[in-house]
Amino acid sequence: MVIKDIGGKPMTAIVVFALCIEYIKDQVSDEVKGAIHGLDDDDIHWVVTVPAIWNEQARQFMIEASAKAGIDKDNLTLALEPECAAMFCRYLAIYKSSKDHEMDLKAFDENSRFMVVDLGGGTIDITLSEVLPSGQLKEIYNATGGPWGGNYINEQIIETLKHVIGWKGMRKIRSDEYDEYLELLRNVEQNKRGVEHDSEFSVIIPNELRGKIIVPESHNQNVRVEKEKYITFSASLMRKIFSSSVDSMIKHVEDLLQKEETCMVSTILLVGGYAASDMVQHGFREKFQKNYKIIIPATPDMVVLKGAVITGHRVEAIVGRMAKYHYGLGLSTSAVSGRIISIGEDEEKSFFSLIIKGQEIKVGDVVTQYEIVLKGNSRWANLEMYTTNENIPRKIINNEHFTKIGSIHVKLPQYKKESNLILTISYDETEFKVVATDKRTGRCFVGTCRFLEKQI
Ligand SMILES: Nc1ncnc2c1ncn2[C@@H]1O[C@H](COP(=O)(O)OP(=O)(O)OP(=O)(O)O)[C@@H](O)[C@H]1O
Ligand SMILES: [Mg+2]
Incomplete structure (x- = not known):
């Protein structure tokens, strides 16, 4: 993507983002190194926050931009902003601004479900989470939002x-x-x-x-x-003027709260700079105060930042997300479910679903495992991974509805016509890693599905 500066000069977005991140990184590094003697770059772990409604491609973009800015991938966590906001509110004392007195965090008791509405400059970003007995958070409904920001x-x-x-x-x-x-x-x-x-x-x-x-x-x-x-x-x-934005967001929240999945939600948390607006607070109170507890922290614009720091200190604070798309393999049409015949390049391909849209996926964990049989005459087979955004994926892959996100190159044994492979798919913040293990030889083939493959 190319964006223009104020004078109309074009520049690639990744360079602009990288320069911004680098600037902030350098400022913070200098500050922290001045305060703590002998601190190395490696001692600092960075957390970059992104809105929850961003897709994997955009998240991958932020990782690339951070890498360009000199932040090593090992020292980087990408965190979702509403999740950071929820983290902050679970850990620190907050103000319940309607009464303006300090209160404890009982709203975030075990098993409670709550909605975070992050009101920013550009977007309103909404997520619904549940507090697990372990204290971790689990997303219970796919993040949504809209362009009604400040x-x-x-x-x-x-x-x-x-x-x-x-x-x-x-x-x-x-x-x-x-x-x-x-x-x-x-x-x-x-x-x-x-x-x-x-x-x-x-x-x-x-x-x-x-x-x-x-x-x-x-x-x-x-x-x-x-x-x-x-x-x-x-x-x-x-x-x-305000109601054109406030009414839209309230309508959206109201619709969300009608859904089956959200019936247990008891608390609405408003964060982000725009949550400081009296008009916004007034609108939310008027509509929802009767049935929900509304929490607005004292400095709503700092909540995501502080929550990001807490997230950075916790290992895997967020356990579950929901798959934003269907993920699956592109197989030759003659393939039967579970039995796979090797794939020629130009053949029509059918979609063999591995992960279903809306399915819960655990960060840093195995999402799913499949056993497949590969048949073929050539020595190498290419397993191609596709995504589709449709609610019910169609059977035959086409360019319009599917995006290829990666492939694994698998070497087949020379003397055998068939190989049994175990496909293991794991999810690590922004990437799906697919490992194909040859059941007989134990040999592993790794493929990573990157969402920017086409763009970079
Ligand atoms: N008291 C206030 N009344 C109304 N709007 C406010 C107030 N304080 C801040 N804002 C608005 O909040 C927005 C900035 O919020 P925030 O810092 O959370 O945004 P952001 O995270 O940078 O944006 P985004 O989340 O869309 O990327 C701006 O539009 C600003 O005008
Ligand atoms: Mg924001």
Whole structure:
């Protein structure tokens, strides 16, 4: 993927991400090394967090970017943000902001089920977890979410400003007075944070435009110019702007809570910067407070970060995830279930499912094992792994619905027409490792299914 900088210059996304990670890594390393004498790079374990709705391909991307930034794979854990948030809340005292007093963590007792809603700038990321007797967490419903994050509010405000100021005026400061434009964006961000249910919102008018703004009739009910210096939005306009984001997320959460799997959920945990918004808190309380315990930590924007540190210190804090896709082998159509005939390159392939979408998979553990029989005349056989996102996978593999994610090259014995193989599939954070063991010789063939194979 290629992204453009502010001046339109293109750069590959992986380089941009790597540079950002490297910058943060260097800053933190310097800080920590200054504080702890004799600390080596190898003594530091890094945790990079990603939203739970990202797929394996995106997670793999972050591992590659971290490697480029100089973080060795052995010193890296990739953690899912809502899981980190849940970890934080399980381990540290939090504030129940409705009463504003400190409380214990009984919401996270054994077997309790809870929902984490991570409200960020870009996305709202929702996961549902259960606390196991061991204290570990298990995902009980596939992560979902949507693009109703805090930045959406800024965009709506800017959009309204464009109508009030006029497109021409806005374009002019954007192209000629970029500093003032950035100042305006900062001002919008800062003042938006203070908006409460009944409060108005003001921004300072850029110098260039002072005295030139006439509020159009379409907006003069809700927008006014004050002392030629401020543009002020009415409380009802602000409620309307926020409700376009808040209503969508509340509807989404409400739908999720109707599902069979979520009936035992008792607690909703709001984290992420946007959870600090009074409008968001108000919306959630109004809708869910009657039936659910709502927890909003005191500094919701720091929760994921702190939880990531705890996750980094715990070995395998998260035990179970759910498979996001179906995973399986591509086999020649003549194959019968469990009995496999070797595969020619151009033949039509059928899908032999190994892992079912929604199936629970354990991190760092064997997911599944199969015994198959390989027949063939050639000395090598290629076992190809595919994924598909369809709820019920179709039988024949095609390019539109399937993605090839890896293959294992298996050497067949020269003198035998058949080999019995045991396929063992294990899952390690972001990669599926497939080991084919020849039952007779004990010889192992390893294949790793990498989700970026095509892109890099
Ligand atoms: N008091 C507040 N009121 C409203 N919005 C707020 C408040 N404080 C922070 N935000 C918003 O929260 C968002 C940032 O949250 P956070 O730091 O959790 O995002 P992020 O993790 O960087 O984003 P993402 O999770 O989408 O990648 C910004 O949109 C910011 O405007
Ligand atoms: Mg976030």
